Amino acid sequence: xxxxxxxxxxxxxxxxxxxxxxxxxxxxxxxxxxxxxxxxxxxxxxxxxxxxxxxxxxxxxxxxxxxxxxxxxxxxxxxxxxxxxxxxxxxxxxxxxxxxxxxxxxxxxxxxxxxxxxxxxxxxxxxxxxxxxxxxxxxxxxxxxxxxxxxxxxxxxxxxxxxxxxxxxxxxxxxxxxxxxxxxxxxxxxxxxxxxxxxxxxxxxxxxxxxxxxxxxxxxxxxxxxxxxxxxxxxxxxxxxxxxxxxxxxxxxxxxxxxxxxxxxxxxxxxxxxxxxxxxxxxxxxxxxxxxxxxxxxxxxxxxxxxxxxxxxxxxxxxxxxx
Numbered sequence: 001x002x003x004x005x006x007x008x009x010x011x012x013x014x015x016x017x018x019x020x021x022x023x024x025x026x027x028x029x030x031x032x033x034x035x036x037x038x039x040x041x042x043x044x045x046x047x048x049x050x051x052x053x054x055x056x057x058x059x060x061x062x063x064x065x066x067x068x069x070x071x072x073x074x075x076x077x078x079x080x081x082x083x084x085x086x087x088x089x090x091x092x093x094x095x096x097x098x099x100x101x102x103x104x105x106x107x108x109x110x111x112x113x114x115x116x117x118x119x120x121x122x123x124x125x126x127x128x129x130x131x132x133x134x135x136x137x138x139x140x141x142x143x144x145x146x147x148x149x150x151x152x153x154x155x156x157x158x159x160x161x162x163x164x165x166x167x168x169x170x171x172x173x174x175x176x177x178x179x180x181x182x183x184x185x186x187x188x189x190x191x192x193x194x195x196x197x198x199x200x201x202x203x204x205x206x207x208x209x210x211x212x213x214x215x216x217x218x219x220x221x222x223x224x225x226x227x228x229x230x231x232x233x234x235x236x237x238x239x240x241x242x243x244x245x246x247x248x249x250x251x252x253x254x255x256x257x258x259x260x261x262x263x264x265x266x267x268x269x270x271x272x273x274x275x276x277x278x279x280x281x282x283x284x285x286x287x288x289x290x291x292x293x294x295x296x297x298x299x300x301x302x303x304x305x306x307x308x309x310x311x312x313x314x315x316x317x318x319x320x321x322x323x
Contacts, residue, residue: 047075071095089298110293118260124284140281147235151202154243160184166226199236208236220248
């Protein structure tokens with residue numbers, strides 16, 4: 001790790017505990033290889049922010065995931081001033097702050113937009129695995145123990161190819177878009193600690209599910225997961241998740257972010273209803289963040305950026321529908 005990286009992460013740790021993964025130096029390095037330019041800005045009173053930048057012709061847009069750190073009315077004011085000075089046409093901010101922070105954003109002219117990062121999540125406080133398993137709901141404990149009895153084996157590694165295959169199965173079932181293998185490779189190779197947990201049927205003859213986990217500043221994050229849907233009676237998905245969670249506990253992490261659940265009281269019609277039920281059986285505390293907020297600073301540039309986004313979305317839709 002370079003001196004600049006060490007200095008940045010040390011400042012981040014001083015500003016927040018746990019320091020958010022998406023504001024870390026390494027996360028910026030991942031994004032800088034994914035089409036963004038990254039600028040790391042020191043604001044005021046110890047607040048810092050890693051900003052992702054993208055240009056379409058003369059128009060520039062900025063995106064701030066889980067920042068600035070710390071999020072305050074003052075740090076948002078400084079961020080806006082920086083954006084104006086940097087000729088940013090559009091900025092989207094997703095602060096790691098409670099829902100009440102929405103008032104700060106609306107007072108400054110921000111408008112709520114669809115989030116990129118999970119606005120609602122569930123965070124498990126970790127403890128020794130034997131104790132932790134007892135805190136899970138009966139159904140999840142039963143599935144984990146059943147999978148173990150039926151010989152499911154989980155391997156920790158850096159298997160981007162298998163995660164991509166398992167994710168492709170989810171894409172086909174759910175008609176959603178997930179990253180490709182290249183992005184998983186970036187995460188696994190550039191984040192200081194990032195691994196996959198792949199569950200196999202007995203004898204490792206058939207992969208059943210894969211979970212990708214990153215660890216940063218004492219917190220583990222289940223960023224991506226996939227499952228083929230085959231051999232459900234073996235509970236491979238449950239075992240992959242349990243291995244990821246229990247390994248984080250054994251490694252000394254304080255908590256585990258399940259990374260995305262439906263909003264509270266979301267009904268069966270919500271697209272994440274099944275996922276939310278699955279994750280709820282691991283226990284933990286539901287957390288709600290302030291969400292994503294957009295501020296337009298240059299009307300012409302923002303219109304150009306909007307047209308470009310619509311074009312990209314249209315092309316993605318065409319690719320998805322090609323057999």
